[in-house]
Amino acid sequence: MKAYFAGGCFWCVTPIYKIYGVDKVVCGYSGGDEVNPTYADVKAQKTGHRETIELEYEPKTVNYEKLLDIFLSNVDPFDGQGQFIDKGFSYTLAIYYQTDEEKEIALKKIHELEARSGKKTFIAVEPFKSFYRAEEEHQDYYLKNPEAFERELKESGRKK
Secondary structure, X not given: OEEEEEEOOHHHHHHHHHHOOOOEEEEEEEOOOOOOOOHHHHHOOOOOOEXXXXXXXXXOOOOHHHHHHHHHHOOOOOOOOEEOOEEOHHHOEXXXXXXXXXXXXXXXXXXXXXXXXXXXXOEEEEEOOOEEEOOHHHOOHHHHOHHHHHHHHHHHOOOO
């Protein structure tokens, strides 16, 4: 199965899912209407797409509800301008659902988070339209560029 989440910088959210048994994580773009967007255009807010990850997973290993828990615990759901130092629409949060069941689970998780925190979240819950794989240099960035990745985590404020 596949799931699609926009969690800000796709480099920063990729590795955490592999720890929890996700088979494959692909960086890309979703949400907009432009066909085959580029990183430069998405980052420049020209496409209506968000940086998004595609998760390929086996529900017996990790289910959709657990994927949402991982997502929500690794983003700032109360920032409507982006994530950490990355600002702009392409860095805002979204859950792209493929079924009514996924939509219901996502809305339930968001409602529970708002009830616990007493704060409004800024997480779009939208039907999945399409996914465009990002350029190869963005795939498994944390493995290809470990020093730059670590610096990104610290400078972004994701890692204290």
